[in-house]
Amino acid sequence: MNVKRAKTAGFCFGVKRAVETVYEQAKNSDAAPIYTYGPIIHNEEVVKDLENQGVIVLRTEQELEQLTEGTVIIRSHGVAKYIYEKLEKKKIQIVDATCPFVKKIHRIVSRESAAGKQIVIIGNPKHPEVEGIRGWAGEQVFAVETKEDAASLVLDSARAVCVVAQTTFNYNKFQDLVEIISKKSYDVSVLNTICGATRERQTEARSIAEEVDAMIVIGDKHSSNTQKLFEIPRFETTERPDRAAMEILDGRILLLCDNSPVGILFPASFDSFLKVSEDRYHHFLIVSFERLLRYAAVFLALWISGGYLAVTGFHTQVLPTKLLLAFAEARKGVPFPGILEILLMEFAFELIREAGVRMPGPLGGTIGIVGGLIIGDAAVSANLVSPMTVVVVAVSALCSLAIPNEEFKQQ
Numbered sequence: 001m002n003v004k005r006a007k008t009a010g011f012c013f014g015v016k017r018a019v020e021t022v023y024e025q026a027k028n029s030d031a032a033p034i035y036t037y038g039p040i041i042h043n044e045e046v047v048k049d050l051e052n053q054g055v056i057v058l059r060t061e062q063e064l065e066q067l068t069e070g071t072v073i074i075r076s077h078g079v080a081k082y083i084y085e086k087l088e089k090k091k092i093q094i095v096d097a098t099c100p101f102v103k104k105i106h107r108i109v110s111r112e113s114a115a116g117k118q119i120v121i122i123g124n125p126k127h128p129e130v131e132g133i134r135g136w137a138g139e140q141v142f143a144v145e146t147k148e149d150a151a152s153l154v155l156d157s158a159r160a161v162c163v164v165a166q167t168t169f170n171y172n173k174f175q176d177l178v179e180i181i182s183k184k185s186y187d188v189s190v191l192n193t194i195c196g197a198t199r200e201r202q203t204e205a206r207s208i209a210e211e212v213d214a215m216i217v218i219g220d221k222h223s224s225n226t227q228k229l230f231e232i233p234r235f236e237t238t239e240r241p242d243r244a245a246m247e248i249l250d251g252r253i254l255l256l257c258d259n260s261p262v263g264i265l266f267p268a269s270f271d272s273f274l275k276v277s278e279d280r281y282h283h284f285l286i287v288s289f290e291r292l293l294r295y296a297a298v299f300l301a302l303w304i305s306g307g308y309l310a311v312t313g314f315h316t317q318v319l320p321t322k323l324l325l326a327f328a329e330a331r332k333g334v335p336f337p338g339i340l341e342i343l344l345m346e347f348a349f350e351l352i353r354e355a356g357v358r359m360p361g362p363l364g365g366t367i368g369i370v371g372g373l374i375i376g377d378a379a380v381s382a383n384l385v386s387p388m389t390v391v392v393v394a395v396s397a398l399c400s401l402a403i404p405n406e407e408f409k410q411q
Contacts (some may be wrong), residue, residue, distance in 0.1 A: 004206050004212060012197040014099025014167075015041050018076035021097040025073060026053045032093075033070040037083065037184045038128055040075050040097065043219070046256050067092055077128040078102040080135020081110075101167050102129060106136040112162040117189075118155055120144060122177050123166025130166055150180040160187040167195040171202060185383040212267075221354035236405060242277045274298070274403040300395060301362035305346070308392045309338050330386040341385040348375050353397075 022040050026042055035056045046058065058072070059063050064086065071093040074083075076191050078098040085316055089095050098106075109119050118140040123130040125143035134141050134266065140159070141208060144150050165174050182188050205217070215317060238244055239261050246253050252272075255264040265272075272323045274294045279287045334341065352371045376390045 003004055004208060006208060007200070008197065008201045008204050009218075011041075012195065012201075014076055014101060014195070017098065018097035019046060021095060022055060022073055023048055023053075025071060025095055026055050026209060028051065029054075029071065031336060033083055034073065035067070035070055036073045037064060038075045038077070040073065071095055073097050075228060076102070078106060078132035079128075080132055081106075082135060096133055098132075099167065099195075101193070101195050105133055105164050105167070108164060108191060108193070109137040109141070112189075113141070115160075115246045117162045118142070118161045120153070120155075120161060120163045122163065122165065122174055123169050127166060129168075133164070133166075136401060143151065143281060144177055144181070147176065150177045153181065155181075157183045157184070160189070163188060163190045164193045165191075167193060168198050169194055171199050207232070210273050236265050236273060237262045239263070246277055246280055247272075266398070275401070276404045294402060294404065297399035301399035301403065304392055304399070306344050308388075309342065313338055327386075327388055330388050333383045334386050336384070338389070341389040342393060345376075345379070345385055345389055346396075348379075349393060 010016075022034075022036060025034050033056060034054065035058050036050070037058050039057055040050065041047075048135070051057065055073075058067075060082075064072075064083070067090060069092070072087055073095045074097055076099045084094065094325050113119055113136075116358065119137040121130055121133050121137075121141065122145070123133075123143060125131075125146050130143055132145065140156075141304050142155075144153060155252075160371045161181070161184075163178060174194060178190050221395060224348070237248075237249055239381070244265070250256055250266070252265050255266070272292060279291070282290075311318060312327055319327070331338075336344070352375070355371070372394070376394070379385045380387050380390060
């Protein structure tokens, strides 16, 4: 068995710094007790080892209030500003092991909040890091974790907004949520505060998941870093016994549940979404050719519509003169911009496909073909769209139908 280890495996800079700080304090302390406010990191093995060396974990504010002496080490996730003020008032020695990247976010939200901005933190509201960041902002601070949270977020459109992120948040989800939030205010400043080490690990995890049969993420289940890495290797579903048997023989894992016809296969790589059971029964050359066709279909489905708009609207210099003139002649008399043409035809195609699914088997396919021909011809005759737009959308639609996995299409 070949085992591949991630190059970025292990503690990141901030976690390593915090752990080393606690070990050093435990080693050099005198009779005074050493405390950490909350687990120093989300790793139970490390926390247990530190407890064996005499380090006491304070898990609530009530325990913190009862302190009269000793040294309190601030966890790597950071804490709210008022915690520092409480400890200083009680004259308890403070050793700050907060990750420098988290401290930077504290300074940002404190400065922007003082300037009158609303603060939006993209991250898990219950995570200690996010709770700590909230404690450095003013009253107008919001935590957003999901698209539903972002959609339901109510902001004052008259006030500026500053968006920051939990350092271990998923980068792709961060971009999706920023797009939703940006529509809620005219003045939104976005600061990508996701740690560079986090992005590197998520990128490497995504790359490894595409190369291996199974992937194991070693880490504490409470760790945000571990959870985000675990989310990256995707899964797929199947209702076909032959497909399930094929994937089990290939070393993948099948998860079945009582009273459900659907089995979950994981981990899933890009290549696994383009496999079909029939590949097992055909000649290698035929299967290879069909697989290449599917890859080409994915590429065209993703890029042909956007590429057509980019070339015809913004980069006409890359087209031969005769082809450019042909495109211009085809668009003569069309009142709509290219992007609206594409959207109208895509909408019409999806409508036809949805109608075909609801109709009885043979009739559904017929409606799809005839409906597409009639609507396309009528749209061109009425000068609503150009013939080239119909061709581009038709190729894009055919390519999407050539992709065998429905889940992959939706992603």
